[in-house]
Every structure is written in C-alpha cells, then in structure tokens.
Amino acid sequence: MNTRSVHTRNTDGSSRLDVMNFLNEVAQNYPSAISFASGRPAEQFFDIEAWIGRIPLFVEHFARQHGLPNETARNLIGQYGRTNGIMCDLIARQLALDEGVSCHPRQIVVTTGCQEAMSLCITHLCRHPDDIILTRSPAYIGITGIADMNGIGIVPFASDDSKPLADALEEAIRNARSENKRPRAVYLVPDFDNPTGSVLSHLERQQIIEVCARHGVVILEDNPYGMFRYDGDVVPTMFALDTKGCVVYLGTYSKSICPGLRVGFAVVPEGEMSGGQSGAEMLDALSQAKSFATVNTSQIGQAIAGAILLSEAGSLRKLITPVIHHYRTNRDAMLHSLEDTFSGYEDDVTWNRPDGGFFLTVRLPFEFGRDEAEFCANEHGVLTMPLSFFALGDDGRDRVRLAFSNSDPERIREGIARFGAFVKMRSGRQHQQRSR
Ligand SMILES: Cc1ncc(COP(=O)(O)O)c(C=O)c1O
Structure with missing residues (x-):
C-alpha cells in the first residue's frame, strides 16, 4: 500500500495533473485566440x-x-x-x-x-x-x-x-x-x-x-x-x-x-x-x-x-542573439501594453518586470481561476494561465501568468487590450457591487 500523503489538488479544486490538459484544450478550442498561455519558444528561429x-x-x-x-x-x-x-x-x-x-x-x-x-x-x-x-x-x-x-x-x-x-x-x-x-x-x-x-x-x-x-x-x-x-x-x-x-x-x-x-x-x-x-x-x-x-x-x-x-565553436551565444532580441522586444511590448492598458488602475493591477525568461505575472483585484480563464478565451479571445494552477497552497489566486515568448508585438498589444477589457469589466462590476 502507498503510505505517502500527497495532495494533487489545485487551490481551485482541479487536479494538478489536469492543468496540461487544460492548456492543450483551450489552445485547441480557441485556435484564433491570442495566446499568452504557454511558454513555447519562438518557432521562426527553428532552422x-x-x-x-x-x-x-x-x-x-x-x-x-x-x-x-x-x-x-x-x-x-x-x-x-x-x-x-x-x-x-x-x-x-x-x-x-x-x-x-x-x-x-x-x-x-x-x-x-x-x-x-x-x-x-x-x-x-x-x-x-x-x-x-x-x-x-x-x-x-x-x-x-x-x-x-x-x-x-x-x-x-x-x-x-x-x-x-x-x-x-x-x-x-x-x-x-x-x-x-x-x-x-x-x-x-x-x-x-x-x-x-x-x-x-x-x-x-x-x-x-x-x-x-x-x-x-x-x-x-x-x-x-x-x-x-x-x-x-x-x-x-x-x-x-x-x-x-x-x-x-x-x-x-x-x-x-x-x-x-x-x-x-x-x-x-x-x-x-x-x-x-x-x-x-x-x-x-x-x-x-x-x-x-x-x-x-x-x-x-x-x-x-x-x-x-x-x-558554433561550442557556444550557443551567437545562435541565440537574434532570439534574445526577439524575446526582449516582446517583453518590452508587453510591459508597454500593460502600462497603456492599465493606466489609471495602478492601485488595482500590478505586474513584475522580469529581466529575462519567457513570463511575467499580473496581480488583479479579483480571483482569476479556471472559469475566468475560460471566459477570457471565449468572450475576449485571449488565453492566459491562472497562477493558482501552479500553486501548491492557497496562493496565487489573484494572479495570472502571461507568456510573451511565442508572440509578436502587434499580437501582444491586441491581446493585452483584450485582457484589459475583461479586467476592467470585471473590476468595474466588483466596484459597483462594493458601492451598493
Ligand atoms: C522550468 C522548466 N523546466 C523544464 C522544462 C522542460 O524542459 P524540456 O523541454 O527540456 O523537458 C521547462 C519547459 O517549459 C521549464 O519551464
């Protein structure tokens, strides 16, 4: 008998083992959506x-x-x-x-x-x-x-x-x-x-x-x-x-x-x-x-x-120089788009500014889980990953991971605008409920 105590549930109740399926399914179900969900490398550099x-x-x-x-x-x-x-x-x-x-x-x-x-x-x-x-x-x-x-x-x-x-x-x-x-x-x-x-x-x-x-x-x-x-x-x-x-x-x-x-x-x-x-x-x-x-x-x-x-004389530095340029441009486009989209919302919506890698995370004034991710995909045509999918405890419920690696500045601007429309709609509703 297995005597180990393991918890394979995410904070939103779903199984952690389902997260990969979720990723694949949303990508398949919403093929025309702009995706910030998976951190795939940029394919145009695959020679x-x-x-x-x-x-x-x-x-x-x-x-x-x-x-x-x-x-x-x-x-x-x-x-x-x-x-x-x-x-x-x-x-x-x-x-x-x-x-x-x-x-x-x-x-x-x-x-x-x-x-x-x-x-x-x-x-x-x-x-x-x-x-x-x-x-x-x-x-x-x-x-x-x-x-x-x-x-x-x-x-x-x-x-x-x-x-x-x-x-x-x-x-x-x-x-x-x-x-x-x-x-x-x-x-x-x-x-x-x-x-x-x-x-x-x-x-x-x-x-x-x-x-x-x-x-x-x-x-x-x-x-x-x-x-x-x-x-x-x-x-x-x-x-x-x-x-x-x-x-x-x-x-x-x-x-x-x-x-x-x-x-x-x-x-x-x-x-x-x-x-x-x-x-x-x-x-x-x-x-x-x-x-x-x-x-x-x-x-x-x-x-x-x-x-x-x-x-390449043993090093990958030269090979990835244009790739790094591409990712840096994408990261900057995402940061600028977030600044433009959430100007006036600085107290409610915040994000980190990574010095590298493929991802950043955004903190929202409400919980963002599987339902919200599906709604965003369905109604706004943008795919994102709730951070709670990666959480081992109760953390991350109000955060979203956005991958900028496999995209381009134009799609990033459009995708962040779509994501912003959802966030503003949702926080506006929350605001109204609070002030009632
Ligand atoms: C942190 C981390 N480790 C490992 C991997 C998997 O790498 P590999 O494709 O070599 O299995 C990934 C892929 O996204 C990753 O993000």
Missing part, C-alpha cells in the same frame, strides 16, 4: 533542415573521438547507444563557455529533455514513503506533476516575501522533520522562474546552499532560461557557487535550440554529496534508472544538437 544538414560534423567528431571510420560512427549513432549520452564532452564545453558551469563530461547524463532529468533525480532521491521534495509555490507544473505521478510528497515553502527565502526553507525542513517526513531535495528555477519570472539573488543562492548543506538536502537547479537575460547582471548559477556537493544542475536545449530535439541533461557534483551519497553513486543510479526508462536519449537528437555546438 530544422539546416541543422539536420550539419549532422556529418557530429559524425566526424564521434569518429575521431573513438578512432572509427565515419561509416562505422554513423551506424553506431543509428544504433542503441550509451545510456549517459554521446555528447557529454560538447555539453561540458558549452556549459563552461555560456553558463559559467565547470564540470567534467563524466559528471553528465544526457536525458530526454530536462523533464526526464527531473524525473530521474526525484525518483532516485525519494524512494522511501516519507521522502519529500520542497519547492517554492507557485512552482513549475513539470515538477509537481512528477511528484504527483510518483506519489511523492511535495511541500511548498515561502509563498510570500515575509521572510528571507533560506529562513523559510530551513523552517520548512524542520517542520517536515517534526512530522516524520524526510526532505530530500529542493527544486528551484533560480533564473527567470517559470511561472513567476523571478531571479534569486547571489546572497539568496549562497544562503540556500548553506541551509541545504547543513541539512543534507540536495538542490535541483533547473536552468532552462538562464541564457535568456535581457537586462541586468548575470548571477552565478548555484552549481558554480556550490562548494559542498549540494547542487545537481539540470539543463536543456529546448529553449536555446528547439524542444523537438528532446535533449536535456543532469550534471551531478563530483565527490561526497549533500545527504551522504557520492556523486558517482548518484550518477550510476540515474544511469541505471534511465537504461530502463528510455534506454538512451535519441542519438539522432544528440547528433543534431552536437553538430550545432560544433559548428
């Missing part, structure tokens, strides 16, 4: 045929590396292959060049998107019925979904700013222990969080590492958006700051190349890790689990990603 055409570069690289003729290398790439992946050297080089992450290729397991990396890590770390993971709330649906699917408890910490994040985390760890739960991992998106767009400061990162080292808890640092910074100074990754073997770094080429590749990875620390195991033991365990889950990550996908890295 699929050209990228596939570069595969010979990877074949040559693989052949040279293993002392093989090109033809044998090509056949091996078409075969079942090494579970931990065939492009670990290129990933290590790209991380060093682009993300300030220094690691050896042997620390890497290549996964079927970052989603598989998260899943392997969580299920490896939480094997006892009382093992739990901690995360901020609201949290990325991918992580709550994995926990829910596997019956693993997921406990929120710090849904408001009333105390320093590390203190809130330490308190959550202590509380969980007092209830005989075993906090095993903290999941964080320190750079341009999905869904909030927020960034953890240098100090917050250091303090969280201290807390986790003290309590033997592993940090899962998920960083799909770190390279998409539009303003401000880069903050070092938690992996780079970690001297205690706490941080497992999770990455992906879904945003910097394209999600269709399904190539992501986990980087495990070397030596003794937080919680007692060694990095090599964790890597072996991930590898063994992966060998039964997906055997290996598509080697064709790896060959494409690897070939892109080879043709």
Whole structure:
C-alpha cells in the first residue's frame, strides 16, 4: 500500500495533473485566440533542415573521438547507444563557455529533455514513503506533476516575501522533520522562474546552499532560461557557487535550440554529496534508472544538437542573439501594453518586470481561476494561465501568468487590450457591487 500523503489538488479544486490538459484544450478550442498561455519558444528561429544538414560534423567528431571510420560512427549513432549520452564532452564545453558551469563530461547524463532529468533525480532521491521534495509555490507544473505521478510528497515553502527565502526553507525542513517526513531535495528555477519570472539573488543562492548543506538536502537547479537575460547582471548559477556537493544542475536545449530535439541533461557534483551519497553513486543510479526508462536519449537528437555546438565553436551565444532580441522586444511590448492598458488602475493591477525568461505575472483585484480563464478565451479571445494552477497552497489566486515568448508585438498589444477589457469589466462590476 502507498503510505505517502500527497495532495494533487489545485487551490481551485482541479487536479494538478489536469492543468496540461487544460492548456492543450483551450489552445485547441480557441485556435484564433491570442495566446499568452504557454511558454513555447519562438518557432521562426527553428532552422530544422539546416541543422539536420550539419549532422556529418557530429559524425566526424564521434569518429575521431573513438578512432572509427565515419561509416562505422554513423551506424553506431543509428544504433542503441550509451545510456549517459554521446555528447557529454560538447555539453561540458558549452556549459563552461555560456553558463559559467565547470564540470567534467563524466559528471553528465544526457536525458530526454530536462523533464526526464527531473524525473530521474526525484525518483532516485525519494524512494522511501516519507521522502519529500520542497519547492517554492507557485512552482513549475513539470515538477509537481512528477511528484504527483510518483506519489511523492511535495511541500511548498515561502509563498510570500515575509521572510528571507533560506529562513523559510530551513523552517520548512524542520517542520517536515517534526512530522516524520524526510526532505530530500529542493527544486528551484533560480533564473527567470517559470511561472513567476523571478531571479534569486547571489546572497539568496549562497544562503540556500548553506541551509541545504547543513541539512543534507540536495538542490535541483533547473536552468532552462538562464541564457535568456535581457537586462541586468548575470548571477552565478548555484552549481558554480556550490562548494559542498549540494547542487545537481539540470539543463536543456529546448529553449536555446528547439524542444523537438528532446535533449536535456543532469550534471551531478563530483565527490561526497549533500545527504551522504557520492556523486558517482548518484550518477550510476540515474544511469541505471534511465537504461530502463528510455534506454538512451535519441542519438539522432544528440547528433543534431552536437553538430550545432560544433559548428558554433561550442557556444550557443551567437545562435541565440537574434532570439534574445526577439524575446526582449516582446517583453518590452508587453510591459508597454500593460502600462497603456492599465493606466489609471495602478492601485488595482500590478505586474513584475522580469529581466529575462519567457513570463511575467499580473496581480488583479479579483480571483482569476479556471472559469475566468475560460471566459477570457471565449468572450475576449485571449488565453492566459491562472497562477493558482501552479500553486501548491492557497496562493496565487489573484494572479495570472502571461507568456510573451511565442508572440509578436502587434499580437501582444491586441491581446493585452483584450485582457484589459475583461479586467476592467470585471473590476468595474466588483466596484459597483462594493458601492451598493
Ligand atoms: C522550468 C522548466 N523546466 C523544464 C522544462 C522542460 O524542459 P524540456 O523541454 O527540456 O523537458 C521547462 C519547459 O517549459 C521549464 O519551464
């Protein structure tokens, strides 16, 4: 019998596992609506045929590396292959060049998107019925979904700013222990969080590492958006700051190349890790689990990603420069449209100004849940995501996530005007009710 206590309900009563279905359904049911619902990367930058055409570069690289003729290398790439992946050297080089992450290729397991990396890590770390993971709330649906699917408890910490994040985390760890739960991992998106767009400061990162080292808890640092910074100074990754073997770094080429590749990875620390195991033991365990889950990550996908890295001298910076320009323009268009649309409503409607990533959130003077999202789609032709869909507790009920990545300034202006019409109509009604 499963003795874990799990809560898979959203604050609006719907199942968290239904959220993905909701997203897909609204997109299908309202195809002509302007969508700020899903944070898909911008497709006009997918140069699929050209990228596939570069595969010979990877074949040559693989052949040279293993002392093989090109033809044998090509056949091996078409075969079942090494579970931990065939492009670990290129990933290590790209991380060093682009993300300030220094690691050896042997620390890497290549996964079927970052989603598989998260899943392997969580299920490896939480094997006892009382093992739990901690995360901020609201949290990325991918992580709550994995926990829910596997019956693993997921406990929120710090849904408001009333105390320093590390203190809130330490308190959550202590509380969980007092209830005989075993906090095993903290999941964080320190750079341009999905869904909030927020960034953890240098100090917050250091303090969280201290807390986790003290309590033997592993940090899962998920960083799909770190390279998409539009303003401000880069903050070092938690992996780079970690001297205690706490941080497992999770990455992906879904945003910097394209999600269709399904190539992501986990980087495990070397030596003794937080919680007692060694990095090599964790890597072996991930590898063994992966060998039964997906055997290996598509080697064709790896060959494409690897070939892109080879043709770009190891770095993705140049490739994503126009993409960053596009996202920055979209973000600015969304911020300007919000300012124009809600001028005069400054006390009631507020939003954050993310320095990067794909999302921002808007706070409204009323609750915005599934019904409101459906009404907006149906009556106003604009798709948005209630933040309560991502919440683990009662938070986020009056907030909405807006994705600006896969759009353009004109659609953004029109979409925000439509969203504004709904918000004004709704808050006007509320205002009238209050003054009656
Ligand atoms: C925070 C976060 N982590 C992971 C992923 C999934 O990445 P992948 O496509 O590599 O599975 C996403 C995708 O949107 C994301 O926002």
